[in-house]
Amino acid sequence: MAKELTSRSENYSQWYQDLVIKADLAENSAVRGCMVVKPYGYAIWEKMQAQLDKMFKETGHVNAYFPLFIPKSFFSKEADHVEGFAKECAVVTHYRLKNDPSGNGIVVDDDAKLEEELIIRPTSETIIWNTYRNWIQSHRDLPLLVNQWANVVRWEMRTRLFLRTAEFLWQEGHTAHATKQEAIEETEKIINLYSEFAEKYMAVPVIKGLKTENERFAGALDTYTIEALMQDGKALQSGTSHFLGQNFAKAFDVKFANKEGKEEYVWATSWGVSTRLMGALIMAHSDDNGLVLPPKLAPYQVVIVPIYKKGEQLAAISEKVNAITEKLKGRNISFKYDDKDNRKPGWKFAEYELKGVPVRIAMGPRDLENGTCEVARRDTLTKEVVPVENIDEYIEKLLVDIQENIYKKALDYRESMITKVDTFDEFKDVLKNKGGFVLAHWDGTSETELKIKEETKATIRCLPLEYENEEGKCVYSGNPSSRRVLFALSY
Amino acid sequence: MAKELTSRSENYSQWYQDLVIKADLAENSAVRGCMVVKPYGYAIWEKMQAQLDKMFKETGHVNAYFPLFIPKSFFSKEADHVEGFAKECAVVTHYRLKNDPSGNGIVVDDDAKLEEELIIRPTSETIIWNTYRNWIQSHRDLPLLVNQWANVVRWEMRTRLFLRTAEFLWQEGHTAHATKQEAIEETEKIINLYSEFAEKYMAVPVIKGLKTENERFAGALDTYTIEALMQDGKALQSGTSHFLGQNFAKAFDVKFANKEGKEEYVWATSWGVSTRLMGALIMAHSDDNGLVLPPKLAPYQVVIVPIYKKGEQLAAISEKVNAITEKLKGRNISFKYDDKDNRKPGWKFAEYELKGVPVRIAMGPRDLENGTCEVARRDTLTKEVVPVENIDEYIEKLLVDIQENIYKKALDYRESMITKVDTFDEFKDVLKNKGGFVLAHWDGTSETELKIKEETKATIRCLPLEYENEEGKCVYSGNPSSRRVLFALSY
Numbered sequence: 001m002a003k004e005l006t007s008r009s010e011n012y013s014q015w016y017q018d019l020v021i022k023a024d025l026a027e028n029s030a031v032r033g034c035m036v037v038k039p040y041g042y043a044i045w046e047k048m049q050a051q052l053d054k055m056f057k058e059t060g061h062v063n064a065y066f067p068l069f070i071p072k073s074f075f076s077k078e079a080d081h082v083e084g085f086a087k088e089c090a091v092v093t094h095y096r097l098k099n100d101p102s103g104n105g106i107v108v109d110d111d112a113k114l115e116e117e118l119i120i121r122p123t124s125e126t127i128i129w130n131t132y133r134n135w136i137q138s139h140r141d142l143p144l145l146v147n148q149w150a151n152v153v154r155w156e157m158r159t160r161l162f163l164r165t166a167e168f169l170w171q172e173g174h175t176a177h178a179t180k181q182e183a184i185e186e187t188e189k190i191i192n193l194y195s196e197f198a199e200k201y202m203a204v205p206v207i208k209g210l211k212t213e214n215e216r217f218a219g220a221l222d223t224y225t226i227e228a229l230m231q232d233g234k235a236l237q238s239g240t241s242h243f244l245g246q247n248f249a250k251a252f253d254v255k256f257a258n259k260e261g262k263e264e265y266v267w268a269t270s271w272g273v274s275t276r277l278m279g280a281l282i283m284a285h286s287d288d289n290g291l292v293l294p295p296k297l298a299p300y301q302v303v304i305v306p307i308y309k310k311g312e313q314l315a316a317i318s319e320k321v322n323a324i325t326e327k328l329k330g331r332n333i334s335f336k337y338d339d340k341d342n343r344k345p346g347w348k349f350a351e352y353e354l355k356g357v358p359v360r361i362a363m364g365p366r367d368l369e370n371g372t373c374e375v376a377r378r379d380t381l382t383k384e385v386v387p388v389e390n391i392d393e394y395i396e397k398l399l400v401d402i403q404e405n406i407y408k409k410a411l412d413y414r415e416s417m418i419t420k421v422d423t424f425d426e427f428k429d430v431l432k433n434k435g436g437f438v439l440a441h442w443d444g445t446s447e448t449e450l451k452i453k454e455e456t457k458a459t460i461r462c463l464p465l466e467y468e469n470e471e472g473k474c475v476y477s478g479n480p481s482s483r484r485v486l487f488a489l490s491y
Numbered sequence: 492m493a494k495e496l497t498s499r500s501e502n503y504s505q506w507y508q509d510l511v512i513k514a515d516l517a518e519n520s521a522v523r524g525c526m527v528v529k530p531y532g533y534a535i536w537e538k539m540q541a542q543l544d545k546m547f548k549e550t551g552h553v554n555a556y557f558p559l560f561i562p563k564s565f566f567s568k569e570a571d572h573v574e575g576f577a578k579e580c581a582v583v584t585h586y587r588l589k590n591d592p593s594g595n596g597i598v599v600d601d602d603a604k605l606e607e608e609l610i611i612r613p614t615s616e617t618i619i620w621n622t623y624r625n626w627i628q629s630h631r632d633l634p635l636l637v638n639q640w641a642n643v644v645r646w647e648m649r650t651r652l653f654l655r656t657a658e659f660l661w662q663e664g665h666t667a668h669a670t671k672q673e674a675i676e677e678t679e680k681i682i683n684l685y686s687e688f689a690e691k692y693m694a695v696p697v698i699k700g701l702k703t704e705n706e707r708f709a710g711a712l713d714t715y716t717i718e719a720l721m722q723d724g725k726a727l728q729s730g731t732s733h734f735l736g737q738n739f740a741k742a743f744d745v746k747f748a749n750k751e752g753k754e755e756y757v758w759a760t761s762w763g764v765s766t767r768l769m770g771a772l773i774m775a776h777s778d779d780n781g782l783v784l785p786p787k788l789a790p791y792q793v794v795i796v797p798i799y800k801k802g803e804q805l806a807a808i809s810e811k812v813n814a815i816t817e818k819l820k821g822r823n824i825s826f827k828y829d830d831k832d833n834r835k836p837g838w839k840f841a842e843y844e845l846k847g848v849p850v851r852i853a854m855g856p857r858d859l860e861n862g863t864c865e866v867a868r869r870d871t872l873t874k875e876v877v878p879v880e881n882i883d884e885y886i887e888k889l890l891v892d893i894q895e896n897i898y899k900k901a902l903d904y905r906e907s908m909i910t911k912v913d914t915f916d917e918f919k920d921v922l923k924n925k926g927g928f929v930l931a932h933w934d935g936t937s938e939t940e941l942k943i944k945e946e947t948k949a950t951i952r953c954l955p956l957e958y959e960n961e962e963g964k965c966v967y968s969g970n971p972s973s974r975r976v977l978f979a980l981s982y
Contacts, residue, residue: 034558039637043553062530064527065527067526067527095646118581127520127522130521
């Protein structure tokens with residue numbers, strides 16, 4: 001097999017890199033830090049988009065599109081936001097090139113300098129809230145529930161395909177509300193939506209929680225997060241939903257007349273998930289043979305490979321396969337029939353394992369005689385010979401089973417990797433020798449949080465919503481703590 | 492009515508501008524030349540995208556995503572392309588901002604100057620063909636049929652919402668083939684696909700043809716176009732499909748081993764439609780009351796307005812309406828029930844006329860008694876009282892009828908606006924007093940083409956595919972001509 005992967009135990013990071021490239025998901029481009037999302041990878045992203053978009057619309061959101069460019073001065077208007085976002089970014093300074101007078105290609109035309117530089121959006125709060133000022137006058141204009149699918153740019157120094165790239169694709173929701181309570185409810189509604197998407201579609205279990213002040217979105221009063229666990233024991237922040245209070249409304253002067261006719265500042269939320277989810281999906285389930293995709297997001301759920309020596313055998317197999325694919329269509333099961341003659345079945349088996357196709361059907365001359373086919377599932381790598389009759393029903397159930405199984409496997413792993421500790425020695429020991437999430441008491445101060453980070457590289461991933469408050473002592477300072485929080489090393 | 496439009500006869504250009512803004516389709520942003528596509532406008536664009544994407548996939552294409560940025564040097568590699576595209580564009584020169592030492596907000600950090608400037612893609616041939624070099628080795632890797640949905644930037648000096656904006660949304664297909672013949676077939680397949688989309692979904696009749704050398708895409712050997720006619724008698728280029736020969740393969744050194752093992756350069760096509768189609772859609776059908784949308788692209792096809800004085804009347808009407816909407820859902824007819832109490836029915840009628848909703852249903856107390864409702868169609872502005880029983884079937888047929896009728900209306904107008912002329916006086920007279928397309932003999936030289944443009948502002952929109960060759964004399968030079976070509980003033 002030409003496309004062998006580095007194994008996870010040998011070098012997890014190299015395994016990931018190999019997998020993304022060899023499974024044709026994405027590759028680095030000629031532009032530093034920017035990736036090319038290849039057709040197979042993009043097909044998975046499209047499935048994610050379609051499902052998320054459906055969920056946004058079912059909860060009353062509409063899509064719109066705002067400019068790629070943000071005037072530099074907009075960033076200075078919200079004090080925290082400028083610190084967080086206006087630094088490492090792509091800056092447009094000119095709007096024209098010209099032929100080099102010395103004959104060497106083209107050069108920037110100094111006469112075409114912009115009066116004010118434009119920043120490629122790293123996130124769109126500023127340009128959107130500048131627009132909302134004209135859209136919102138009365139309480140009748142609220143709530144405004146808008147989402148945007150877009151590309152954004154953050155000039156990252158160390159990039160990794162899908163996980164951290166200079167340009168990435170995402171959706172960003174920006175909502176406006178008449179009351180604080182309603183904005184908080186929206187923030188929570190979305191983090192629940194993200195969590196449902198991650199668990200039901202990506203089959204990735206996540207922990208919902210609040211970020212600490214240090215880890216909050218620049219400009220937010222509260223940031224909700226979903227945190228997933230990768231197979232190397234590191235956490236991956238997979239989606240965030242921010243309660244922005246009235247910060248952006250004040251920065252961009254967005255007021256509305258309430259029912260009593262009194263002017264008030266509008267309450268805001270913003271929330272997003274990105275192509276980073278691709279990284280989470282890949283790392284959560286895949287193995288040393290390649291990708292493992294949940295059936296709900298696989299570009300095709302079934303691949304069918306004919307096994308034959310002579311042309312007439314292929315014809316007979318293809319006839320049978322056509323009958324099967326007709327039935328699959330009837331159940332909305334997506335498939336690919338790979339009858340190309342330039343590769344042996346063994347090569348194809350390895351290729352589709354690498355690409356994570358949930359179910360493989362193989363059919364040879366003996367199957368024709370017996371009215372059977374061989375069905376292999378990617379998640380368990382097990383095979384079974386089954387009758388062709390009712391194969392569609394069999395496959396439909398199998399896909400449900402695979403979806404559930406890979407979720408359960410990821411959940412079992414995640415549960416086994418949440419460790420409660422009560423001393424800082426235990427804390428460091430777990431991080432070093434086991435990894436995963438560490439549930440520990442924390443005194444609530446930034447000082448302690450930063451010291452722990454300095455000493456262990458672990459950060460507070462979130463204050464989990466699902467755990468009960470519990471009195472205790474901070475694992476680091478020994479000061480009183482009212483709850484355990486979730487620490488981990490992270491991407 | 493607060494939202495009155497300028498009439499078309501008074502000022503067509505102002506009418507268009509008013510309509511786009513008052514119907515909530517788009518607006519100018521704080522960034523020069525960049526638009527905000529508002530939710531109602533974006534919902535129409537999403538319907539266009541969904542249908543086009545389906546048609547691309549049905550013809551074997553897959554989606555992918557390439558970087559927003561293109562290294563400056565890439566543009567110099569294809570000689571014609573650089574002339575056409577590398578001039579008016581957004582140039583990224585720096586990757587960091589810093590706090591102004593003098594305390595005035597943020598400024599560009601001179602230490603963060605890029606070694607090579609990056610251009611925001613005006614079109615992606617260069618970066619894509621640079622990538623294809625690694626994707627294509629053998630004839631087995633071909634054809635490569637890739638599409639991208641993306642934003643692009645061309646620094647236009649005079650912009651108009653949807654029709655010409657600095658940033659716009661589009662799809663760009665980039666295909667690679669083993670033979671010239673196959674690439675030409677692809678180019679033609681796509682122009683036919685665009686034409687089918689324009690006519691069947693947008694209800695906009697188009698003329699397919701070839702561009703002259705002057706009007707070709709920079710870097711193409713042939714450009715196919717679809718040309719639509721607007722109500723002011725001007726043509727609008729609505730989509731193009733380019734046969735690129737081996738130009739980009741040679742510029743980026745993309746070769747493949749053919750079946751005999753010999754290395755050859757790859758053959759290329761590219762093709763695109765953009766948010767400019769929104770402009771075509773708006774201008775082709777709308778009237779002085781507002782938008783007229785074809786049912787196949789309307790965000791909602793039916794609006795239902797209750798007419799009542801008292802609360803209990805509304806309750807009784809709503810109950811009846813719910814029964815109707817259940818039936819509409821069963822037929823996949825999209826609708827909006829507007830029972831908001833802060834506007835009078837008359838205001839709502841005008842509002843939904845402005846927004847081009849194909850069918851309006853009104854229901855009042857008398858309708859309740861009679862088991863009827865009032866159905867108004869937007870295209871003809873006619874009303875009819877119809878029984879509520881079987882209303883879903885009635886509406887379904889009506890939507891088909893409206894779709895056909897607005898196409899037919901646009902086609903009749905377009906046909907009446909194609910004028911054959913044989914002298915240059917006639918030519919000028921038609922352009923001045925009638926407008927529309929002028930079918931005239933042309934001697935095939937750029938010189939004549941440019942002189943005609945200079946004297947009349949008319950350009951050759953295309954060499955139409957559908958007309959027979961016909962011997963004649965050039966309307967301008969009197970030299971022999973083998974065919975008539977299509978002239979018009981244009982957007």
